Every structure is written in structure tokens, then in C-alpha cells.
Amino acid sequence: xxxxxxxxxxxxxxxxxxxxxxxxxxxxxxxxxxxxxxxxxxxxxxxxxxxxxxxxxxxxxxxxxxxxxxxxxxxxxxxxxxxxxxxxxxxxxxxxxxxxxxxxxxxxxxxxxxxxxxxxxxxxxxxxxxxxxxxxxxxxxxxxxxxxxxxxxxxxxxxxxxxxxxxxxxxxxxxxxxxxxxxxxxxxxxxxxxxxxxxxxxxxxxxxxxxxxxxxxxxxxxxxxxxxxxxxxxxxxxxxxxxxxxxxxxxxxxxxxxxxxxxxxxxxxxxxxxxxxxxxxxxxxxxxxxxxxxxxxxxxxxxxxxxxxxxxxxxxxxxxxxxxxxxxxxxxxxxxxxxxxxxxxxxxxxxxxxxxxxxxxxxxxxxxxxxxxxxxxxxxxxxxxxxxxxxxxxxxxxxxxxxxxxxxxxxxxxxxxxxxxxxxxxxxxxxxxxxxxxxxxxxxxxxxxxxxxxxxxxxxxxxxxxxxxxxxxxxxxxxxxxxxxxxxxxxxxxxxxxxxxxxxxxxxxxxxxxxxxxxxxxxxxxxxxxxxxxxxxxxxxxxxxxxxxxxxxxxxxxxxxxxxxxxxxxxxxxxxxxxxxxxxxxxxxxxxxxxxxxxxxxxxxxxxxxxxxxxxxxxxxxxxxxxxxxxxxxxxxxxxxxxxxxxxxxxxxxxxxxxxxxxxxxxxxxxxxxxxxxxxxxxxxxxxxxxxxxxxxxxxxxxxxxxxxxxxxxxxxxxxxxxxxxxxxxxxxxxxxxxxxxxxxxxxxxxxxxxxxxxxxxxxxxxxxxxxxxxxxxxxxxxxxxxxxxxxxxxxxxxxxxxxxxxxxxxxxxxxxxxxxxxxxxxxxxxxxxxxxxxxxxxxxxxxxxxxxxxxxxxxxxxxxxxxxxxxxxxxxxxxxxxxxxxxxxxxxxxxxxxxxxxxxxxxxxxxxxxxxxxxxxxxxx
Numbered sequence: 046x047x048x049x050x051x052x053x054x055x056x057x058x059x060x061x062x063x064x065x066x067x068x069x070x071x072x073x074x075x076x077x078x079x080x081x082x083x084x085x086x087x088x089x090x091x092x093x094x095x096x097x098x099x100x101x102x103x104x105x106x107x108x109x110x111x112x113x114x115x116x117x118x119x120x121x122x123x124x125x126x127x128x129x130x131x132x133x134x135x136x137x138x139x140x141x142x143x144x145x146x147x148x149x150x151x152x153x154x155x156x157x158x159x160x161x162x163x164x165x166x167x168x169x170x171x172x173x174x175x176x177x178x179x180x181x182x183x184x185x186x187x188x189x190x191x192x193x194x195x196x197x198x199x200x201x202x203x204x205x206x207x208x209x210x211x212x213x214x215x216x217x218x219x220x221x222x223x224x225x226x227x228x229x230x231x232x233x234x235x236x237x238x239x240x241x242x243x244x245x246x247x248x249x250x251x252x253x254x255x256x257x258x259x260x261x262x263x264x265x266x267x268x269x270x271x272x273x274x275x276x277x278x279x280x281x282x283x284x285x286x287x288x289x290x291x292x293x294x295x296x297x298x299x300x301x302x303x304x305x306x307x308x309x310x311x312x313x314x315x316x317x318x319x320x321x322x323x324x325x326x327x328x329x330x331x332x333x334x335x336x337x338x339x340x341x342x343x344x345x346x347x348x349x350x351x352x353x354x355x356x357x358x359x360x361x362x363x364x365x366x367x368x369x370x371x372x373x374x375x376x377x378x379x380x381x382x383x384x385x386x387x388x389x390x391x392x393x394x395x396x397x398x399x400x401x402x403x404x405x406x407x408x409x410x411x412x413x414x415x416x417x418x419x420x421x422x423x424x425x426x427x428x429x430x431x432x433x434x435x436x437x438x439x440x441x442x443x444x445x446x447x448x449x450x451x452x453x454x455x456x457x458x459x460x461x462x463x464x465x466x467x468x469x470x471x472x473x474x475x476x477x478x479x480x481x482x483x484x485x486x487x488x489x490x491x492x493x494x495x496x497x498x499x500x501x502x503x504x505x506x507x508x509x510x511x512x513x514x515x516x517x518x519x520x521x522x523x524x525x526x527x528x529x530x531x532x533x534x535x536x537x538x539x540x541x542x543x544x545x546x547x548x549x550x551x552x553x554x555x556x557x558x559x560x561x562x563x564x565x566x567x568x569x570x571x572x573x574x575x576x577x578x579x580x581x582x583x584x585x586x587x588x589x590x591x592x593x594x595x596x597x598x599x600x601x602x603x604x605x606x607x608x609x610x611x612x613x614x615x616x617x618x619x620x621x622x623x624x625x626x627x628x629x630x631x632x633x634x635x636x637x638x639x640x641x642x643x644x645x646x647x648x649x650x651x652x653x654x655x656x657x658x659x660x661x662x663x664x665x666x667x668x669x670x671x672x673x674x675x676x677x678x679x680x681x682x683x684x685x686x687x688x689x690x691x692x693x694x695x696x697x698x699x700x701x702x703x704x705x706x707x708x709x710x711x712x713x714x715x716x717x718x719x720x721x722x723x724x725x726x727x728x729x730x731x732x733x734x735x736x737x738x739x740x741x742x743x744x745x746x747x748x749x750x751x752x753x754x755x756x757x758x759x760x761x762x763x764x765x766x767x768x769x770x771x772x773x774x775x776x777x778x779x780x781x782x783x784x785x786x787x788x789x790x791x792x793x794x795x796x797x798x799x800x801x802x803x804x805x806x807x808x809x810x811x812x813x814x815x816x817x818x819x820x821x822x823x824x825x826x827x828x829x830x831x832x833x834x835x836x837x838x839x840x841x842x843x844x845x846x847x848x849x850x851x852x853x854x855x856x857x858x859x860x861x862x863x864x865x866x867x868x869x870x871x872x873x874x875x876x877x878x879x880x881x882x883x884x885x886x887x888x889x890x891x892x893x894x895x896x897x898x899x900x901x902x903x904x905x906x907x908x909x910x911x912x913x914x915x916x917x918x919x920x921x922x923x924x925x926x927x928x929x930x931x932x933x934x935x936x937x938x939x940x941x942x943x944x945x946x947x948x949x950x951x952x953x954x955x956x957x958x959x960x961x962x963x964x965x966x967x968x969x970x971x
Contacts, residue, residue, distance in 0.1 A: 455478070494515060
């Protein structure tokens with residue numbers, strides 16, 4: 046009896062919950078790297094489908110259920126906590142039902158064909174035999190791993206006779222796109238019958254792909270063996286009447302694709318037409334059909350099929366979870382509300398006045414210093430009238446993804462790509478790009494191509510000074526050797542390497558080569574698709590050369606004349622200062638665009654707003670203000686801590702309003718980008734960084750009335766995040782969405798889950814700040830020590846509040862992503878690396894928040910360390926998965942890029958601070 050009681054206490058204890066959560070998280074993390082290196086099937090075989098993995102989930106479920114009763118969460122004052130904890134139980138039960146009862150697969154149909162056959166997603170070992178005119182069949186579901194034992198035994202009973210299939214080994218081969226990794230392409234098995242053995246090779250690829258049957262005969266009995274996904278027959282059929290693919294105007298990029306099908310159910314006398322497309326599913330007899338892919342000739346469709354009775358149970362869990370977490374925020378008896386009430390209000394910022402406008406303007410003003418002695422051609426280019434250049438910028442151009450935008454946007458994109466600037470030499474982007482087209486020879490000797498500052502080898506190759514920041518187009522060509530391209534062999538060598546093994550020189554060469562090509566295409570006008578083709582079914586716009594060579598003769602001749610007149614008029618304007626003729630030529634081009642391309646032409650209001658968006662660069666302005674305000678606030682806080690009697694209210698108030706101003710500008714920029722793009726501004730890497738910075742600033746503003754420290758740290762972090770987003774490594778272009786992202790679930794899921802990053806970032810910064818305060822705390826100075834201890838307590842409380850908010854948003858956002866996945870791909874959870882790492886983050890933060898129930902871990906120091914380190918899981922979720930793991934959410938297909946050097950210094954600094962603060966830790970409980 047004592048043993049049972051001890052076992053119960055061990056399983057139900059909070060120590061077990063924390064330890065198992067961390068173990069579960071580590072197992073999931075390891076699985077994502079196994080999947081990247083050895084394939085999805087290996088990851089599922091070793092981790093996701095392993096019995097020990099299921100056991101962890103079972104014990105966690107029992108632990109959760111036991112603690113609900115142990116802490117009496119069913120009581121009235123704890124009902125919100127009861128609701129969201131029960132929600133987790135529903136999710137676990139739903140997952141179990143999905144795992145053991147549900148199944149999914151793929152249905153491929155060609156136009157005009159009818160089928161009731163799908164291919165399972167799970168692989169099977171199958172054996173079929175024919176004896177005495179009777180068919181016998183046996184099968185087992187089996188995942189094959191590259192790194193663990195694959196032993197299996199399949200027995201086929203044939204009226205007393207037995208045939209036994211046993212595993213011997215697998216055959217692997219290099220992956221088609223990566224010779225360093227291998228995939229399993231066949232199994233070698235032993236078939237035993239009547240004491241006789243035959244070695245059989247089963248060819249296939251396992252999970253998701255039907256295998257190739259292998260035939261063998263023993264003692265006159267024919268056997269067919271197969272390894273791979275199996276055929277499953279549905280109780281009804283689908284006929285593909287028509288597959289439709291829509292592309293963005295003037296682009297090969299798919300806008301949407303759809304399958305016009307007919308459901309044929311002879312048993313129930315049903316014949317029903319239906320249109321299946323992305324985020325619009327067909328439900329029939331507990332089967333769901335989703336538009337997954339299509340044949341390259343666009344005459345066939347690939348539908349994902351899902352039969353999952355666990356979905357409803359899981360959705361109930363999602364609802365209870367979201368409702369309970371929201372309700373908990375307003376429950377006066379919750380830990381969250383008690384912490385909010387306990388926060389001190391040492392810094393009262395309700396009354397404020399003044400603003401450091403002169404300082405801000407001085408910082409914002411940019412001055413460019415260039416050596417103008419060698420830039421005689423700039424004086425000629427400056428004669429291009431700015432007003433005319435602005436008119437040129439109002440012309441419309443079609444981007445690669447089909448979006449129609451003003452030339453002003455393209456000009457900024459070009460200049461940002463070539464020079465990483467928005468203006469140069471006192472010239473606007475419109476003036477520079479227009480002059481590049483009209484006077485390309487002038488620009489060939491003007492330094493405008495940005496060079497990495499530290500790469501002296503690259504500069505030596507092209508023959509410029511090692512301190513040069515820019516090079517001219519002509520610098521890259523050897524005039525003594527038939528204008529040979531100096532970087533030719535280096536570019537070829539770099540591009541042949543995998544990104545994982547490219548050194549910094551290789552990456553610099555590739556980037557500089559891209560800038561050279563962009564400048565060349567600007568000279569030739571190939572980037573300027575400004576002419577819509579009359580009656581074009583795909584609404585494609587063409588660059589001048591292509592328009593002249595492919596349009597109908599009359600239109601082609603008219604375009605040729607207009608362009609010739611325009612270029613001559615611009616050259617005349619440069620000489621005389623009169624650009625009236627050039628303006629008239631521009632009007633003719635604009636009129637042509639309005640008449641021929643009217644189906645795509647945006648409104649004048651939208652064009653004007655996009656030009657304003659380009660001109661004022663709102664996110665850069667917000668970044669500057671965030672950083673200035675954050676630095677001032679940081680000085681204020683340290684001064685207050687070290688000298689409590691100091692009067693810093695004026696600086697604090699001014700800085701507070703600076704952050705508010707930056708937040709307003711930031712918000713306005715996001716709203717404007719949303720309007721211009723036609724979709725929520727968080728669909729790509731650059732946009733998500735903008736949004737994460739906004740949520741960080743929001744977190745600071747939310748807590749500003751309670752703590753100046755929170756506002757300080759988040760203002761700095763928001764500014765740094767915007768700075769990183771604008772470094773040039775991310776593409777700031779406004780683009781169209783891929784089909785799967787055309788869903789309202791994008792707005793809901795991404796906005797919620799990404800907003801959690803801001804609050805969790807605040808949590809990490811507060812934890813790190815507490816560790817620094819512990820280091821500078823000097824017990825000998827009693828007054829200062831007490832002041833620091835008060836700051837530590839305040840920071841720790843805000844830290845926990847922010848973590849609760851962040852974890853709540855992360856959890857709800859992650860499971861909303863499950864709903865989106867179910868509506869788009871036919872399954873609410875597939876252990877994709879991105880969703881897995883989001884789940885890992887949930888487990889880690891849940892463990893951190895429950896550390897206070899473990900006596901040995903219940904201290905401000907332990908919480909500070911844990912909250913600081915926990916954010917690495919968020920960094921991995923956002924950055925690591927994108928560039929180091931393969932999956933549906935990744936950008937680099939799992940081909941890792943070198944880790945930046947500063948990351949090692951950052952990690953080293955964090956652990957050094959943890960080490961130095963340990964001897965001075967406080968044992969005060971949370």
C-alpha cells in the first residue's frame with residue numbers, strides 16, 4: 046500500500062510535471078533534428094510514434110488530472126484555471142483518438158477520371174499469397190528508421206500453413222537534392238515458407254508513397270510483398286470534372302487552384318457537384334477532402350483525405366483552453382490578478398509635458414559625406430528636375446508576383462538593393478533610377494554598389510581601396526582584358542557550394558554579384574514592366590524592349606516613338622531645365638496604362654499613399670525614436686537605482702511620450718502597409734519582424750503605468766528589432782500571398798502567436814536585468830541594497846505577469862494554427878518543425894511558471910535564470926526552424942547557414958552574467 050501511495054505522490058507531484066515537461070520538450074527538439082538529417086519517417090519511428098513518447102504524454106495527462114483534484118481547481122474561485130486545464134485534457138484525449146482511430150492519405154485524380162481509391166499516409170509491410178484458388182493477405186504498419194532497430198515479423202496464416210516475413214536490412218541512396226544525406230529506397234526481408242527461405246528486396250520510399258510489388262514463388266505458391274503506403278478504398282467515389290489554376294496577373298506564381306469534382310455515392314443514390322480549393326474543404330461521410338497539390342500539366346489534382354473522429358474532441362479542448370485563459374485574466378483570485386495588484390507604482394508617468402524635439406530632429410537628420418572630386422557626373426544628373434522625377438515615380442509597374450505598384454516603389458527597392466540607401470548624393474531614388482535609364486554611361490563610373498566593409502579580399506580583387514564603402518559598375522570589369530568580369534570564377538565557386546559551407550567571402554561575392562546584376566537591369570530597363578499588353582489573358586505587363594518586340598506592330602511602333610520622345614525630352618530638360626515635354630510624354634504613358642491596364646490599375650489614393658509610405662520610411666523613424674527613448678530611460682533607471690533621491694521625472698515623462706510617439710508611427714506604418722498590400726502585414730520574414738517589434742512596444746506600453754523598467758527594455762528591444770529588420774538581410778517588398786495564406790486564419794493565428802513573442806521577450810529581458818541587479822547589489826550599502834531589492838521584486842512580478850500573458854497568447858495562437866492547418870491541409874497537427882518548436886516553447890514556459898510549486902526552484906534568482914534561458918526556444922521557433930530545419934514553414938529547406946559570430950558572444954555574455962550573479966542570489970520566494 047505504501048508503494049502505491051508513493052508512486053501516486055511521485056506521479057502527481059509538481060516536480061514530476063516540471064521534469065516531464067522538460068523531457069517532453071527535449072524529445073520533441075531532438076526529433077526535429079532527426080527529421081532534418083534522416084527524414085520524416087525516421088523521426089516518427091524513433092520519437093513521435095514510439096511507445097515511450099506516448100507514455101510521457103499519458104503520465105503528463107494523469108499528472109494534470111491528479112493536480113486538478115490536488116489543488117481543488119474545481120472550486121468556484123479557481124474555475125477559470127479548471128476550465129483551461131480541462132481543455133488540455135480534451136486535447137490529449139482528442140490526440141489519442143486521432144492517433145489510434147483516425148487516418149489520412151492522398152487521392153490523385155486526372156481530369157475526367159473517377160476513383161474511390163486513396164493512398165495512406167502511413168507505410169505498411171504487406172504480403173499476399175494465392176493458394177488453392179484462395180487469396181490470403183496480411184499486413185503490419187511499420188515505420189523504418191535509419192538510426193534504430195527495424196526488426197519486425199509478419200506472419201501470413203493460410204489454413205494451417207504459415208509464411209513468415211522478417212526484416213534483414215534496408216538499402217539507402219543519396220537524396221536527389223542533397224548528396225550528403227541519404228534516404229531509404231528499399232528493404233531487404235527474408236520470406237520463410239515450408240522451411241525454405243528467400244531473400245526479397247522491397248523497393249519503395251515508405252511513408253506517403255505506394256511501394257513497388259515484389260513477386261516471389263516458393264513451393265508453387267506465388268507471393269506478392271510490398272513496402273509503402275497502401276491503397277484504401279472509400280465507400281463512395283469522386284470524379285474530377287475540371288482542374289483550374291489561376292495565376293497572379295503577369296506572373297507564373299499561382300494565385301489559387303481548385304478542383305471541380307462530383308461526389309458519386311451509388312449506395313445512397315447521391316451525385317453532388319462541389320468545388321474544392323485552398324481553405325475550402327469537401328466534407329462527406331466523415332471524410333474531408335482538401336486541395337493539396339496538382340499535376341505539372343495542370344490536368345490532374347492531388348487531394349489530401351482525412352478521416353479523423355478526434356477532431357471534434359480536440360476542438361472542444363481548444364475552445365475550453367482559450368476561454369479559460371481569457372477568463373483567468375479577469376479572475377480576481379488568479380495568480381495573474383494578484384501579481385498585477387502587487388506591483389508598485391514608484392514611477393508615476395500620468396502627468397507629462399515637453400518633448401526633446403530638437404534632440405530628436407538632430408538625430409533624425411542624416412548627412413551624407415562623399416568624395417565629390419571624382420563625381421563630376423553627379424552635377425549633370427542633379428539637373429533632372431525633382432518634380433519631374435516624382436511624376437516619373439507615379440507611373441505604374443508590374444512586379445514579379447504580379448502586383449501593380451508605382452515606379453517610386455521599384456526605385457526605392459532598386460536603390461536599397463544596390464546601395465542599401467533610400468537616397469544618395471543629394472538625389473532621390475526616382476532621380477537616380479530615371480538617370481540610370483536615360484544616362485546609363487554616366488553611372489558606370491559612379492560608386493554606388495555597396496561593398497561589405499570587412500571583406501578586404503573582395504575589394505582587392507576589384508581593385509578599390511580597402512576602406513571603400515562603394516564601388517562603381519566599371520570597377521568590376523577589367524578594361525585590359527576585354528572587359529572580363531572580375532568576379533566570374535568566384536561567383537561560380539560560391540554558387541556551387543551549399544549554403545552551409547559557404548564562408549563569408551562566398552556570401553559577400555554572391556550579394557555583390559546580385560547588386561551588379563540589378564544595376565545592369567536598371568540600365569537596360571528590364572526591371573520596368575510598365576506596358577500592359579492589349580487583350581492579354583494573363584494581364585501581363587512588359588518592359589520596354591519586350592513590349593516593342595512582342596506587341597502588335599501598331600502598338601509596338603507607338604511605344605517605340607513615345608519612349609524615344611520621352612528620353613529625348615529628358616535629355617533636353619537636363620540641358621535647358623525645361624521638362625514640360627518630358628511631362629507630356631509621361632502623361633501619354635500613364636494614359637496608355639490607364640486605358641489598357643485598367644483591370645489592374647490601383648486608385649490614385651492608393652498610389653499616393655504608397656509614395657508617402659516610401660518617402661517617410663515610418664519604420665526607420667520609429668526605430669530611431671524607440672532607441673533614443675530607451676537609452677534615456679535606461680540612464681534614468683540606473684540613476685534612480687543608484688541615487689534614489691535624484692529627480693528624473695522630467696526625463697522619464699519626455700521619454701515616455703517619445704515611446705508613445707514611436708508606437709503611433711509604428712502602428713500607422715503597419716496599417717498603411719496592410720492597406721497597400723491588401724493583406725495583414727505579417728506574412729513574411731520582414732513583415733513578421735515589424736509586427737514582433739510592434740508587440741514588444743505594445744507590451745512596454747501596457748506595463749508602463751506599472752513599471753518604467755518594462756517600458757525601457759521593450760522600447761530598446763523594439764528599436765533593435767526594427768533595426769535588424771532593416772539591415773538588408775530581409776526583403777521589405779510588399780508582395781502577393783501564396784494560395785494557402787489566403788485565409789482569415791492567417792490573420793488570427795499569426796497575429797496571436799507572434800504577439801506572444803513581445804511579452805515573452807519582455808520576460809527574458811526582465812530576467813536578465815534582475816541578474817545584473819544582483820551583480821551590482823552591494824549588501825554593505827544598506828540603502829542602495831534595499832532599493833535594488835525592491836527593483837528586483839518589481840521586475841520579477843512584472844516578469845511573471847508578462848510570461849503568463851505571453852504563454853497564454855502562445856498557447857492559443859499555436860492551437861489556432863492547428864485549426865488553420867486542419868482547414869488548409871487536412872490535419873490539425875503533423876509535428877512539422879515549426880509547430881513542434883512552438884509546442885516546445887509552451888512546454889518550457891509552462892514548466893517555468895510552475896517552478897514556484899517546487900520548493901528548491903522557488904526563488905527570484907531561479908525564475909530570472911529560467912525566464913532568460915527560456916527565450917532561446919522562441920528564438921529557435923522563429924529563426925532556427927526557418928534556417929536550420931526542413932518543413933512547411935522553413936525558408937532554407939533545412940540547409941543550415943553559419944551561425945553569426947555575435948550569437949556566440951551573446952550566449953557567452955548571458956551565461957557569464959548567470960555565473961556572476963549566482964553567489965549574490967537572493968532566496969526570496971516568488
